[in-house]
Amino acid sequence: MAKIKHLIFDMGNVLMRYDPEVPLREYVSSEEARDLIRKELFQGPEWVERDRGTISIEEMYESVAKRIPEQYHEELKKCVYGWDICMEPLEKSVKLCEDARKWGYQTYVLSNAAADEFYQYFPKFSPLEAFDGVMVSSEVHLIKPDVRIYECLLEKYQLKPEECLFFDDRKDNVEGAREAGMQAMVFTEDYESLRAFLKEQAGIMDGEMNVDSSNNEKEKEIKITENTKITEAGATSATSEKKKDLLHKVTKTMRAVLIPLIVAATVLTSACSLSPAPEPRTTQEENGGQAVTEQQGQSADSGTASQSSESISLDSIPAYSGQSYVTINNNVPDFTDADMQTTSYEDYSELDSLGRCGVANAIVGIDLMPTEERGAIGQVKPSGWHTIKYEGIDGNYLYNRCHLIGYQLSGENANEKNLITGTRYLNVTGMLPFEDEVADYVKQNNAHVRYRVTPIFEGDNLVASGVQMEAKSVEDNGAGVCYNVYVYNVQPGVIIDYATGDSRKATDEEAAAQSASTSTATSTPSGQQSQATEKTYVLNTNTMKYHTPDCSSVADIKENNRQEFTGTAAELQQQGYEPCGRCHPE
Structure with a gap:
């Protein structure tokens, strides 16, 4: 038997307790409803597909709800979004992992889970950095016991299968690991025998110790199979990912080198006259945003590219009064002529001494946008980060890891220089509509937008009070996008x-x-017609947004989430709906 160097742990009921009866008891009142939700949610096909990463949590709820009587939908929703209240660390497993590292083992996690939730609850067990590697099924679109997921882990971390010992509470998952060439055992919480075995393997103690008991000898028997090769499909996939990563890095490096040269050339040779700056657009203001009339002076040399605008003072920003944003400087961004280039790039400030993000700059073009599925970002902990839930918040979690330059614009995902601790309200209601406006313009016109986002911190606060977002379309000098x-x-x-x-x-x-x-802020919004006027709107019952019938977002609404409504905007807002950030319905 090869020397064991790497310990690979399943998560549920190995590292953390998973018991769906906990949320069922907490959220569901009747035994009939508990039986139904247990069967259709926790034992249903959507749970597996969520682990596989093929459906979102919203899609899981919508699909399961079709099989559940409407009277139980509220209890179902609580179970869907709050099931992880059961996820608590197994304290003896915490100690086992800590000691195993002291004994010289490397530790890894291989879990069937939805990554967006996994990275929220798993830190209750241990910081992710404590492990040498983590693989979550939804990120690779494979689930145990499919042999390919074990092979992906081996390939990613360059591990020899015969040197790995895999633990799982499910026998079929253990067999999958053995098929991949790993040593493996069914985890039964027999910590005393397991610790003795691992210490013996590490040479910590003398004497022969037999982990197996007579009652479950077959389950705990450690085997090595001859199947130690990475499958062709797995190897091809891994190679493809490496090529993509390399291409992305090369592209970024070229941008980093070329952009300063282009800007310098523009400064030296600029003889083109740009069209006059456009009148400040009022589209965003008509959605209820207030105006901050603080004149931000342009750079003394309009031919010099500006990486940051003049810092706005929080004293000049009115207190939050029900609207997600206010306009600054008559809605005109503080860019110089040299800023308006047609070569895409992105640039992020170094973290300060408190670990806080600074200004993020970009010229957004189609070539900067993502071409791959978005990965996990749970390993990044921005300054001021807390994992906490409140009822009534979309998704329950108060904080999101908010991208300064949105992923849809940059393809930049788990970059600590681009992620701040932001509320769900900031992320979805506040920033997303402005990001969507830029993304739509760039895609529809194959054009570029100068873009800058600045987190605003008061003093030494770890959480930003807000963000300043500036954007201006390049080719048409702000006629398409300007805010x-x-x-x-x-x-x-x-x-x-x-x-x-x-x-x-x-x-x-x-x-x-x-x-x-x-109520005060929305009762008489600037520039809007009375909300008592009846109109026809298109509703997204999933996102709780309302749109004008000609809004570009309407085509993206799934049929089962789409409804038409004739009435007033005030009526919709009383029902909990919010106006779309793209079409700004009155």
Whole structure:
């Protein structure tokens, strides 16, 4: 038997306790409903496909809900979005992993799970950095016991299968590991025997120890199969990914070298007269954003590219009053002539001494946009990060890892220089509509947009108070896209300590004050017609957004989520709907 060097752990009921009865008892009142939700959700095909990474959590809910009586939908939703309350560390497994590393073993995790949720709850067990490697099934679109997922792990971390010992509480998953050439055993929480075996293998103690018991000898028997080769499909996939990564790095390096040269050449040879700056657009303001009339002076030399705008003062920003953003400088961004180039690039500031992000710059073009599926970002912990849930928030989690330059614009995913701790409200209601506007323009016109996002921190706070977003279309000098806004990093119903990222639920008085501010802000929005006017809207019942019938987003709404509504915007808002950030329906 080869010397064991690498320990590979399943997650559920090996490292953390997984028990769906916990959310069923917590969220579901009747035994009939519990039986139904247990069968259709936790034992249903959607749960497997979620682990495989083929459906979103929203799609899982919608699909399962079709088989559940409507009277149980609210309880089902709580189980879908809050099932992970059961995920608690197995303390003896925590100790086992810690000691195994001291004994000289490398440790890895191989889990069937949805990555977006895994990276939220797994840190309760241990920091991800403590492990030498982690592979989550939804990221590779393979699930155990498919032999290919074990081979992907071996290939990714360059491990010899015969030197690996895999633990799982399911016998079929153990057999899959053996088929991939690993040593493997069924995990039974017999920590005493397991610790003795691992210490013996590491040469920590003398004497012969037999891990197997007579009752489950076959289950715990460690085997090595002759199947030690990576499958052709797995090897091809891994090679392809390496090529893509290399191409992406080369492209970025070329951009980093060429952009300064292009900018310098423009400064030296600029003889072209640009068309006059456009009148400030009011499209965003008509969606209810307030205006901050703070004149931000242009750079003294309009031919010099600016990597950052003049810092806005939080003193000049009005307190949040129910709208997700306010306009700055009459909605005109602070770019120089030299900024307006037609070669795509992206540039991120180094983290400061507190680990905080700085300004992020880009010229967004189609060539900068992602061509691959988005990966996980849970390993990044931005300054002020906390994993905490509140009922009533879309997805339940207060904080998102918010991209300064959105993934859809840059293809930049798990970059710590591009991720801040932002509320769900900032991410989806605040920033996303502005990102969508840029993405739509670039795709529809095959053009470029100068883009800059600046996180605004007060003093030494670890969580940004908000972000300044600036954008201006290049080829038409701002006729297509032009905005300069401050977006609030708030979450209605929650009070945030920006110094640390701690938070608490708002008191009834505080929530009432927020609600009153929202009502005041939305009752007479600047530039809008009265919300009492009846119109026809298209609703997305999944995202709770309402659109004009000619909005480009309407085509993307799934048929079962799409409804037409004739009435007033005020009625929709009372039902919990929000206006689309693209079409800005009145």
